[in-house]
Amino acid sequence: MAGFPVAAAAIARPNKIIVGATPSGAPLKDALVPRIREEPGIEVQDLGIGFTIAADVGRRVSSSRGSGARGLVVCGSDHIGSILANKFSGIFATACRSVDDAVDARSISNSNVLVISPNSTPWDFAYDIFRAWLKTPFKSPCPASGGWPWGDGVQESLDRAQFEMAQIGVRISEPDVCVSWPFCCLANSPVTSPFEKIPGGSVKIIRENPTSATVKFNAGSLEPPHHHTSGHERLLLQGEMSVWNLSKKKRYDLGAGNYLFTPGGDVHMVKYHKDTKLFVNWFGPCNMFFDRELDTAEMAIDE
Secondary structure, eight states, X not given: OTTOOOOOOOOOOOSEXXXXXXXXXXXXXXXXXXXXXXXXXXXXEEEEEOTTHHHHHHHHHHHTTTTTEEEEEEOSOHHHHXXXXXXXXXXXXXXXSSHHHHHHHHHHHOOOEEEEOTTTSOHHHHHHHHHHHHHOOTTOOOGGGTTSOOOHHHHHHHHHHHHHHHTTTOOOOOTTOOOSOGGGGGGGOOOOXXXXXXXXXXXXXXXXXXXXXXXXXXXXXXXXXXXXXXXXXXXXXXXXXXXXXXXXXXXXXXXXXOEEEEOTTOOEEEEESSOEEEEEEESSOOOOEESSOHHHHHHHHHO
């Protein structure tokens, strides 16, 4: 595997915090907001006070996904606040009562809404909890991991959970779209179309968004190093293939019946050793960004 590039891990520090409080949480919120405004590079949007504030914050963070926004809710019951915020797609709201809670929430859940309560959190530690939550990257060492980095298997599980849980609450309005396991749509598959940049390949789109497809490649075909914004899972129906996850420096050799999940953003390349057919399910729209050309990919395999 020498010579393969490793993608830099992105540390998702927010550029905006959407804040709100219930009446009982207002004094603590008002004490925290001026300090949050002092954080460099962070805009604070204060929604004020209301009994439905947890849902309001969750809704706004959900609609702002991809923009670098997170939320802070201060309410009398932190657990109820997190339940209300979590009603919206893509929200990972967590009630945190200590710095360790905050670090675990970011590392394990990639928490994007922090919920604290003046009844459960000492005021002297409230900002420390916020700062730990603000600065901790997803999948970083945390108290739950014993302070050690998570193993590859755990990291892949955490990645997959992000994509699967983000689909909860997503409304699919198209009347002909299957919302259950995509194999149910195979009978209505469109005509197969060849890939433009990958010789020897063709695809049948089963479902548009999230995208599911059956894919065929001739023996000897090669997918150059590339990545997708969404994670995807592949089930090999026939043939043989090898997948190099360049971001994780791992190789997977797959035969008929084998399954593999690749997280979004991971740079990977694929070699098809036999005529191969597989089912691919993306956890979002299918897109493809090439990180190397075909000829340099062939050289990388020889390395």
